[in-house]
Amino acid sequence: MLTKPRPIRLKGRSFLALSLTPELPFEDWLAGLDDLAARSAGFFLRRPVVLDVDGLDIDKADLRKLVEDLNSRNVRVMGIEGARPSLLGPDMPPAMSDGRPASDFEPPDEGEAGEKQDDAAAEPVVAARPAPTQALASLVVTEPVRSGQSLFFPEGDVTIVGSVASGAEIVAGGSIHVYGTLRGRAMAGTAGNGCARIFCRKLEAELIAIDGFYLTAEDMEPDLRGRAVQAWLEGHALKTGILG
């Protein structure tokens, strides 16, 4: 029996991976790694690791050996960055690209496991390293987004001071604000952010979506057309309402 087909939700998700940059000769570098691991057992456990081999003069056999050496140390390589295609075989971790830098992982301090605990008890907890509060990224566009243009910003909010033309598309990890007419497609919260919203001064959109749930122009309430509108997610339903 054919019922209404459920659309497949395609969502992006980003993970923070630990990036290792091996140096030649690998024996010395691995010895350093062993030293680090000895100080903190399980530092690499359950952490996705990406191997950055950019600029290294090695061949396929060297790389395969390195991955095996790391495997034997319980360091599981999920991907390889900066490798020529000829270096990678089908049995190797896949190539990765377009990595963005993130804050460094703190390597475990020497003797952290034992004696440090006593010191820590003496010190006030507040002074211990304030959690870095990073402002959410946002993108402000002060020009109209033209037909055929696609604006992709998975890091955060997108604000358009102008209109989004029919046939244009905005994809944002956070919310989308359009201070003009939204005639094209707007997809907010694409990295799995159900709290994201879409705001526009005039709704003429072809499609709006939040976290993979979408409404096409046909499904939108007709009395919202041409009005200032916001859209948000309630459970699995995309809701729309007049602003102000």
Add this chain to the structure above:
Amino acid sequence: MGKVIVVTSGKGGVGKTTSSAALGAALAQNGEKVVVVDFDVGLRNLDLVMGAERRVVYDLVNVIQGEAKLTQALIRDKRVETLYLLPASQTRDKENLTPEGVEKVIAALKKAFDWVICDSPAGIERGATLAMRHADVAIVVTNPEVSSVRDSDRIIGLLDSKTLKAESGERMEKHLLLTRYDPARAERGDMLKVDDVLEILSIPLLGIIPESMDVLRASNLGSPVTLADEGSAPARAYFDAVRRLKGEALPVTVPGEKRGFFGKFFGRKAA
């Protein structure tokens, strides 16, 4: 150094060639030295509209491939001394239009003329992108209907990303030329209104050319409308557009509406 203008639209049949010829002739009638270049390799029309089809010997592709000198390919208009045409090739493949070749030809024309008007082919492919590549100013020709407006919007996006000016971080000057405007149909609501088009495209308006039999008649005579009948409504609209192109702040009147009606249409310009 002359100014390079591209007349473009994305959609076909909106009046690019007619407008290129009319604007070129109007500029030349004001005493400026003008060359109109046909970039529509394989589907050339500009020679017909300008009444030079019997005098084409060499063309743009011949010049690019070094088979003819630029001076051999240029055709001088019989009516206006300072108006020239560089025809496109009707038989060659458009692959012969190379970026290096076009660059050389445009650079040479810029030295010799006050205005170089590039008549772009329809579409967004090689011919169209090469025609806009070296432009200083773009004239986007649009009819007041949704498909034409969307295609123009796409072209404006390309003008802002694929031209030399855009790539060097400068802003391309863009103007909207609304053609085939029919006051009666606009009144009935069969066409997009001027303000709607301006709101969607948000570029300044260069002029509104009324839909007119004069345009068709002039084309068939092989004469730009500004030469065929200087007093006709479309010819006057093109002359006004040329004055605005040269920097004059001339208010745009919507055909069919009373001129200067409470100054309502003064300064009609979008951001």
